[in-house]
Amino acid sequence: MATTTTPTASFVTTPAQDLATLLGRVLIAWLFIPAGWGKIAGFSGVVGYIASKGVPMPEVCAALAIGAELGLGLLLLVGYQARWAALGLAIFVAVITPIFHNFWAAPEAARMMQTQAFWKNIAVVGGLLVLWAFGPGGWSIDGRRGNAGRAAYA
Numbered sequence: 001m002a003t004t005t006t007p008t009a010s011f012v013t014t015p016a017q018d019l020a021t022l023l024g025r026v027l028i029a030w031l032f033i034p035a036g037w038g039k040i041a042g043f044s045g046v047v048g049y050i051a052s053k054g055v056p057m058p059e060v061c062a063a064l065a066i067g068a069e070l071g072l073g074l075l076l077l078v079g080y081q082a083r084w085a086a087l088g089l090a091i092f093v094a095v096i097t098p099i100f101h102n103f104w105a106a107p108e109a110a111r112m113m114q115t116q117a118f119w120k121n122i123a124v125v126g127g128l129l130v131l132w133a134f135g136p137g138g139w140s141i142d143g144r145r146g147n148a149g150r151a152a153y154a
Contacts, residue, residue: 013137
């Protein structure tokens with residue numbers, strides 16, 4: 001039985017790898033896209049929450065969060081400029097995590113939940129960095145254009 005492969009700059013992927021990469025992109029995007037829509041629907045509440053954390057210009061930050069989650073999440077989902085979308089989301093999550101999940105300063109009753117949320121976000125950053133490093137796979141717009149496996153900095 002012959003298998004088809006997707007050539008990339010430095011390696012060849014199998015259909016199973018392309019499927020796994022697609023599922024990974026969908027699942028990670030699923031984290032961000034609904035969050036972005038939710039921030040649009042509840043913009044004033046989001047602004048209030050951001051302000052409560054002492055973040056300056058909460059309206060601007062809320063709009064940036066919507067752009068990152070919704071815009072970059074959609075790019076990641078379809079696999080267009082997916083490496084840069086993944087890197088942008090990794091930076092976004094790395095910046096907001098210590099602000100919104102500062103378990104070290106949380107009340108005792110919330111400390112375990114905030115610790116788990118902090119480390120889950122760090123794991124998401126790790127997954128996004130893997131996508132940045134290795135690309136979105138062959139079953140993506142980038143893959144169809146032949147640049148799914150090129151170096152992110154090329």
